[in-house]
Amino acid sequence: MSITTRSAPFSRAVVRAIRRLYPQALADNSWDNTGLLLEAPFDPSSRRSNNVLLTIDLTCGVANEAIALDSSIIIAYHPIIFRGLKSITLENSQQQTLLRLASRGISVYSPHTAIDAAPGGLGDWLADIVTATKIIQDGSEQSPEQQPEQKKGAEDDPFIEKGKPPNTFTLHRHPSQTMLRLAGLSTPHKTSVSHTRRPVVPQSPELESHPGAGMGRIVTFENPQPLADLLDRIGERLNNPKTFPIAIPQDKTISDISIRSVGICAGSGASLLASLDVDLLFTGEMSHHEALAAIEKGQVVISLFHSNSERGFLSEVLAGQLEDAVEEEWAKLRDEEKETVDEAVKEALKQEGFEVIVSEVDRDPYGIVVLKDSR
Known part of the structure; x- marks a missing residue:
């Protein structure tokens, strides 16, 4: 017997929206790692809210923010998975973040250089x-x-x-x-x-x-x-x-x-x-x-x-673009899957509204120290 496992319906609509705005074909795939980097299985018993969190870097703090916001998916401009992984353990802080997000049903998508290359990006x-x-x-x-x-x-x-x-x-x-x-x-x-x-x-x-x-x-x-x-x-x-x-x-x-x-x-x-x-x-x-x-x-x-050459783009441009694209893709997906026999998916499809949120925690690791004359 085959078992079909899928991510949350809203997360799939967000992925469709970001791929439409910034196709992976635009990325520099000779070195970059774009796309759906973490696809968390849909768990009806702990269904997430219909919100997507935008960030430049997916840090531990941003992961905590996504969990607190009950986000369904994170759009992280920089890919948290960049090179091949031979294991995923709790000893590595970035892998620990991925494991925590997967356990909470939160997916991760990285558009990176596709956003760099796109007109209007x-x-x-x-x-x-x-x-x-x-x-x-x-x-x-x-x-x-x-x-x-x-x-x-x-x-x-x-x-x-x-x-x-x-x-x-x-x-x-x-x-x-x-x-x-x-x-x-x-x-x-x-x-x-x-x-x-x-x-x-x-x-x-x-x-x-x-x-x-x-x-x-x-x-x-x-x-x-x-x-x-x-x-x-x-x-x-x-x-x-x-x-x-x-x-x-x-x-x-x-x-x-x-x-x-x-x-x-x-x-x-x-x-x-x-x-x-x-x-x-x-x-x-x-x-x-x-x-x-x-x-x-x-x-x-x-x-x-x-x-800081990238972060302002999230609130000034990407958030608005994604709101429009997700609205369209979420409506399409809800219509396409309305006849599903899966009662849990049916319940998830009833939630029409959604929110695009820009991270408040995300920031460049460098700040600027201004020293004062203490004499």
């Missing part, structure tokens, strides 16, 4: 930042006076950890998704500096459903832009702290430099950007020697810390 989101292309979700414009007021000063900021008396340091971390929404960063202005953009490496063969896809982006401005203006645009979207590494040629100052072209790659972009003949390399991280090589060629390098 991470590459275009970063290009939107440097070109001041900011589109609000409802399609209407929002003037500065309509935007929620940003918090002033560091006194009440929960993302600044203060030192014990005597107070000689503060540790600044990238704000949570709630703080980003309160600051109005998910509803920015509708503006754009005139430019063209194209992939660094176009998708081949091109997917009919996703024309113009490819890894990285090259932005060329119609008119050269002062580097200081680009720094303002990046800082505006980062919220606080407005602090990030920049490397410029040793015989230049920021006010000397104008930018006509920008090479863009989320995360660690050196391998994709190193050979480009552009004025600015905009990425998540580059090594010391890679940055030195760039400025010796007369280029500027801006890096945002690896995952």
